[in-house]
Amino acid sequence: MRDQLVGIILVVPMLLTIISITLFPLIFSYYMSVHNMTVLNFWNPIFVGVDNFVKALSSSDFWASVRFSVLYMLVTASAELLLGLFLSLFLERTMKGKRLVVSLILIPMAIAPALFGIMIKLMLNEFIGLIPYLLRQIGIRMHFFSDFPIVFTVLVVTDMIQWTPFVFIILYAALHSLPREPIEAAYIDGASGWQVIRYVKIPMLWKIIALVTVFRVMDALRAFDTIYVLTGGGPGISTTTVSINIFKVALIRGDFGLAAASTVIFFYLSMVVLSFGLRTLRRGGVL
Amino acid sequence: MSQEKSVSRRVFLGTVGGLAGGLVVGGAAGWLLKPVEREVRTVTHTQTVGAPGAQTFTVTERIAETITRTVTAGAPKEKVTITVNWFPGPESDAVAPIIDWWNKNMSDETGVRVELVLFGRAEHFEKIKTLLLAQSPEPDIVFMSYTVGAVWPHLEPLDDWFASPKYPYTLDHYVPAALDAFRVNGKLYGIPTDMNTSLLIYRKDLMPEPPKTLDEMVEMARKFTRKYNPDSPTEYGFAIQGKNIWFNSYFWINLYVSQGGVPPEPGREIEFAKSLDSPTAIRVLQVYVNMYNEGLSPPDSVNYEYAETNAALAAGKVAMALQWNAALGELRDPQKAPLVHDKIGAAPTPGRYVDRELVRLSEIHVHGPGINKYSKKKEAAFKFFAFLTTLRFGLDYLKNGGFTGSAAILDNPLAQRIRTEIPELAPIYKASFAMTTHPDLVPMHDILTRNINSALVGAKTPEQALKDAKTEILSLLGG
Numbered sequence: 001m002r003d004q005l006v007g008i009i010l011v012v013p014m015l016l017t018i019i020s021i022t023l024f025p026l027i028f029s030y031y032m033s034v035h036n037m038t039v040l041n042f043w044n045p046i047f048v049g050v051d052n053f054v055k056a057l058s059s060s061d062f063w064a065s066v067r068f069s070v071l072y073m074l075v076t077a078s079a080e081l082l083l084g085l086f087l088s089l090f091l092e093r094t095m096k097g098k099r100l101v102v103s104l105i106l107i108p109m110a111i112a113p114a115l116f117g118i119m120i121k122l123m124l125n126e127f128i129g130l131i132p133y134l135l136r137q138i139g140i141r142m143h144f145f146s147d148f149p150i151v152f153t154v155l156v157v158t159d160m161i162q163w164t165p166f167v168f169i170i171l172y173a174a175l176h177s178l179p180r181e182p183i184e185a186a187y188i189d190g191a192s193g194w195q196v197i198r199y200v201k202i203p204m205l206w207k208i209i210a211l212v213t214v215f216r217v218m219d220a221l222r223a224f225d226t227i228y229v230l231t232g233g234g235p236g237i238s239t240t241t242v243s244i245n246i247f248k249v250a251l252i253r254g255d256f257g258l259a260a261a262s263t264v265i266f267f268y269l270s271m272v273v274l275s276f277g278l279r280t281l282r283r284g285g286v287l
Numbered sequence: 288m289s290q291e292k293s294v295s296r297r298v299f300l301g302t303v304g305g306l307a308g309g310l311v312v313g314g315a316a317g318w319l320l321k322p323v324e325r326e327v328r329t330v331t332h333t334q335t336v337g338a339p340g341a342q343t344f345t346v347t348e349r350i351a352e353t354i355t356r357t358v359t360a361g362a363p364k365e366k367v368t369i370t371v372n373w374f375p376g377p378e379s380d381a382v383a384p385i386i387d388w389w390n391k392n393m394s395d396e397t398g399v400r401v402e403l404v405l406f407g408r409a410e411h412f413e414k415i416k417t418l419l420l421a422q423s424p425e426p427d428i429v430f431m432s433y434t435v436g437a438v439w440p441h442l443e444p445l446d447d448w449f450a451s452p453k454y455p456y457t458l459d460h461y462v463p464a465a466l467d468a469f470r471v472n473g474k475l476y477g478i479p480t481d482m483n484t485s486l487l488i489y490r491k492d493l494m495p496e497p498p499k500t501l502d503e504m505v506e507m508a509r510k511f512t513r514k515y516n517p518d519s520p521t522e523y524g525f526a527i528q529g530k531n532i533w534f535n536s537y538f539w540i541n542l543y544v545s546q547g548g549v550p551p552e553p554g555r556e557i558e559f560a561k562s563l564d565s566p567t568a569i570r571v572l573q574v575y576v577n578m579y580n581e582g583l584s585p586p587d588s589v590n591y592e593y594a595e596t597n598a599a600l601a602a603g604k605v606a607m608a609l610q611w612n613a614a615l616g617e618l619r620d621p622q623k624a625p626l627v628h629d630k631i632g633a634a635p636t637p638g639r640y641v642d643r644e645l646v647r648l649s650e651i652h653v654h655g656p657g658i659n660k661y662s663k664k665k666e667a668a669f670k671f672f673a674f675l676t677t678l679r680f681g682l683d684y685l686k687n688g689g690f691t692g693s694a695a696i697l698d699n700p701l702a703q704r705i706r707t708e709i710p711e712l713a714p715i716y717k718a719s720f721a722m723t724t725h726p727d728l729v730p731m732h733d734i735l736t737r738n739i740n741s742a743l744v745g746a747k748t749p750e751q752a753l754k755d756a757k758t759e760i761l762s763l764l765g766g
Contacts, residue, residue: 235741235744
């Protein structure tokens with residue numbers, strides 16, 4: 001009994017911290033979303049009911065940002081999952097310099113996303129950037145921020161450089177913890193390398209793959225810093241994610257109520273997407 | 288018979304030594320902590336100056352040494368550290384040496400030590416807004432702009448502070464419009480340490496005379512674009528600042544107003560919004576779009592703002608651009624722009640001829656500090672704040688690359704020797720309009736920039752873009 005009490009007392013500070021940084025913002029968001037809350041009346045908002053929700057749902061900018069966020073999530077999450085899986089399978093074997101290669105792969109993940117965006121922006125500057133310079137040496141002239149397809153590719157590749165290491169390291173660790181017997185048995189039975197991967201390793205990894213996918217989907221849906229630094233949500237609003245849209249509504253337009261309503265709406269839209277992932281994880285016994 | 292306790296020699300000597308040591312330490316501490324008697328010395332410097340385009344007036348100022356005697360009541364016992372926020376970039380580069388000077392020379396006497404706090408330039412004002420909304424007591428001094436109209440409830444009204452007999456200086460040396468930009472409902476909330484405008488920065492080695500009209504600007508841009516002139520020393524004739532960031536609309540607004548459009552001055556916001564779909568506005572935006580589509584501006588210029596435009600000019604790739612006056616300091620610095628530092632000219636935004644008279648207009652706007660209403664060190668903050676209103680600060684700030692809103696300084700020959708572009712900028716400041724300080728100023732510009740950017744990338748026609756901008760801005764302003 002006493003031990004239980006001590007345990008509870010030790011856990012309470014952390015619980016309170018988690019509650020304050022998750023529950024309070026959540027409740028306050030709901031509060032803001034039903035009020036007309038701007039910079040001038042922030043501490044004396046006016047109750048407006050569902051007005052902010054109607055405004056958000058009828059805003060073409062909001063839906064454009066939802067479409068872009070979903071597209072961005074689908075492309076980056078799939079690409080990072082495939083590349084991360086490939087890298088983890090490739091580096092699973094014993095080879096010289098593997099430790100160095102793994103360390104180099106992990107470096108981009110250690111850089112703050114906004115800073116990483118600034119680095120990429122400088123590297124791609126058409127006049128002073130390294131990459132356009134190298135491309136010009138082989139006769140290629142490229143402008144990276146003028147057309148949507150190229151801009152989108154830049155954003156996806158930037159995200160992949162930074163977050164594929166996350167997928168890689170989790171799958172890499174999972175691969176090393178797989179039991180060896182089924183794999184060896186498959187080889188003994190004459191299975192090729194590709195067959196072992198497809199029929200033995202990946203099925204054994206699917207729970208981890210599902211977990212990593214859920215993480216990347218959640219992260220990609222709320223992408224903000226790198227994109228904002230690189231393009232500001234432009235050209236036009238073509239690369240404006242939901243997070244950027246909400247940021248602009250809140251801090252540039254100063255309409256916190258509308259921004260909060262947009263946040264609540266997008267939260268529920270995201271839950272629809274995430275529910276599939278969470279259901280898979282529950283079925284697999286991960287959750 | 289009682290046995291007397293004898294005191295050993297060691298104990299006796301130790302006690303005496305301890306007493307003597309204590310007396311020495313206590314005496315030294317008392318001497319060091321003794322309040323310093325200071326003689327009040329006031330030096331008055333009177334100078335008659337003329338503000339650009341305004342009447343002559345007299346400025347009287349006691350030099351900075353007196354601040355310790357008059358603002359402070361006796362030597363302070365404890366030093367208070369205040370946090371001062373500034374705008375990162377040329378502005379913070381200009382103020383940092385002054386803060387170092389203050390900490391070395393003034394902090395002991397005033398009891399105020401200053402710590403400079405910087406946030407990212409791009410989101411500086413949003414960051415300040417967030418801190419003020421959260422009622423954060425720091426920074427004690429916040430750097431804001433004429434967007435004070437949106438955050439004034441969270442700033443300390445300064446009129447009573449400046450009216451106090453403890454404040455020995457004057458605010459009369461500021462450009463009146465610049466100071467008024469920090470007034471809301473008649474109360475003052477900041478001081479204009481920085482006055483900004485946009486101008487045409489051009490390569491004077493390539494263009495002995497800068498373009499005076501919009502048509503001349505387009506013609507020169509074509510002449511210095513290699514696609515149309517293989518002999519052009521620059522790759523592009525012009526750099527549009529097209530990034531979807533709210534203040535980039537200013538460049539287009541200057542062009543539009545110079546062509547006869549309605550300026551977004553205080554009180555004319557709705558009139559400005561209603562004029563956005565006028566033939567003049569559409570024509571100016573069409574020119575912008577044509578310049579971009581015809582390759583007179585780099586393809587990536589739809590993502591350009593201050594830094595990228597400077598980089599293009601400094602690399603010698605672009606012949607001219609509409610840019611903030613702060614860029615002159617960087618582009619004329621041999622270390623920062625070695626290729627072009629001695630080739631950079633400045634001129635007003637191209638305009639038009641009206642009855643044979645050339646009309647060119649630019650907006651001026653101001654930036655500057657205010658005191659955080661929630662600061663717990665307002666008294667200490669105001670000591671430093673008072674120093675910021677001195678001519679000495681203004682001159683040093685100018686010397687370090689900032690650009691003051693003080694008329695007295697701009698007309699000062701010393702200032703003009705320090706910053707040779709002041710005579711170049713004088714005609715711009717004389718023919719300028721003040722940007723509105725409406726609380727919805729930032730969202731207004733955000734809407735306009737977004738639509739201009741959409742037109743540049745071909746997502747909308749110029750006509751549709753400006754029509755949409757007009758509708759959204761009128762809805763925002765309730766017009």
